[in-house]
Amino acid sequence: MALFLISALVVAFFAIAFALQNAQLITINFFIWQLEQQHLATVLLITSGLGVIFGLLVTIPTFLRREWRISRSKKQTSSLEDQLIAKQQEVDSQTRKASTLRHSYQHLLQSLDLLDNTTNLVSDAAVPRTTRALLQQMKMQPLDEQSKAVAILLIDHQRQQPTPGDLKKDHALWTEIAQVLQQNLTVDSWLFSNNQGKFTCSLTGLDLNAVTQYAEPLKLALTDGPLTLRDGTQTTLDVHIGGVVTDTEHPTESEQLLLQKAEDALVMANKRGRNRLRVVWVTD
Numbered sequence: 036m037a038l039f040l041i042s043a044l045v046v047a048f049f050a051i052a053f054a055l056q057n058a059q060l061i062t063i064n065f066f067i068w069q070l071e072q073q074h075l076a077t078v079l080l081i082t083s084g085l086g087v088i089f090g091l092l093v094t095i096p097t098f099l100r101r102e103w104r105i106s107r108s109k110k111q112t113s114s115l116e117d118q119l120i121a122k123q124q125e126v127d128s129q130t131r132k133a134s135t136l137r138h139s140y141q142h143l144l145q146s147l148d149l150l151d152n153t154t155n156l157v158s159d160a161a162v163p164r165t166t167r168a169l170l171q172q173m174k175m176q177p178l179d180e181q182s183k184a185v186a187i188l189l190i191d192h193q194r195q196q197p198t199p200g201d202l203k204k205d206h207a208l209w210t211e212i213a214q215v216l217q218q219n220l221t222v223d224s225w226l227f228s229n230n231q232g233k234f235t236c237s238l239t240g241l242d243l244n245a246v247t248q249y250a251e252p253l254k255l256a257l258t259d260g261p262l263t264l265r266d267g268t269q270t271t272l273d274v275h276i277g278g279v280v281t282d283t284e285h286p287t288e289s290e291q292l293l294l295q296k297a298e299d300a301l302v303m304a305n306k307r308g309r310n311r312l313r314v315v316w317v318t319d
Contacts, residue, residue: 153206154213156228162187162235165225166290169239170281177283181223181240184282187293188236188250188314189301190216192257195271205232207264212257212272219256221249243280247314250276258310277301278314285318293317 151158169185176182192212198204209232216226216234224238241249254274261269277300281287296317304313 151228151230153230154209154228156213156226156234159227159229159233159235162227162237163290163294165227165237166293169237170288170290170293173239173281173283174286174288184240184242184280185293186238186241186246186249186278186280186314187297188238188246188253188276188278189297190234190236190253190274190276191301191305192232192272192274195273204264204268207266208232208262208270211262211264215256215262216253219253241280242282243314243316246278246280247312250278250312250314254310254312273309275301275304275310276312276314277304278312279317280314281317285316287317 149158149161150156166185166187169182172182173185194208209228209230212232212234213226213228216236220226220236221238223240224236227235227237229235236253238246238249254276257272257274261271263269277297279293279297279300281293287293296315300313300315304311307313
């Protein structure tokens with residue numbers, strides 16, 4: 036407001052000075068009209084004022100349109116922010132429900148002695164029963180895309196710099212590996228732990244190539260760089276994965292055969308060198 040007042044005073048000062056210095060009288064002709072004995076300064080000030088008014092009349096619609104666009108954009112932004120907040124609240128609610136369900140699930144597994152307390156994963160003692168159930172489902176629902184194949188992945192690791200006898204560090208490492216694997220698994224797979232640093236993943240609906248492509252990122256997630264444990268120490272791993280796949284075209288009803296062939300594939304992956312992966316078909 037002060038700046039506007041100062042500007043107005045400056046303009047008024049120059050207008051008065053202009054009027055005093057240009058006081059001569061002139062005759063104005065405009066089409067059929069004629070005005071005699073008009074002060075030059077008055078004429079110039081009036082024409083300048085009319086120019087300013089005309090300029091305002093021209094720019095005001097543009098200004099109003101811009102203000103309308105800005106107002107509309109603000110309303111749209113506010114609406115989007117409200118939608119984002121609502122979605123975030125929905126996600127938070129679902130996360131809380133999932134967390135509650137996960138804790139209930141863990142308590143149930145613990146009561147059934149099927150929980151690995153180190154990694155909070157399902158104990159691999161449940162792998163045979165789970166595999167048997169998946170094979171039975173494949174047999175009973177051969178046309179179901181999600182049930183048409185069953186795969187098992189065994190994931191093993193070795194430290195590049197072993198720390199023998201340090202069980203606390205081993206537990207911290209197994210916990211970190213479990214978290215990394217869980218972050219890279221899909222929701223339709225199961226992850227098990229034997230509480231000795233060996234992990235089993237069961238999944239359905241994928242053929243041999245798809246399982247291989249599924250397993251490769253798991254290996255890379257553990258070997259692309261050192262893992263940082265909770266105490267800040269870093270560990271570099273060698274990881275081997277052995278896997279098997281059976282489907283309605285290469286069927287087997289024996290979970291023991293499937294698990295044994297997975298162990299054999301893991302042994303072959305180890306023999307091939309560091310950070311190797313081997314997945315094979317299994318059939319009766």
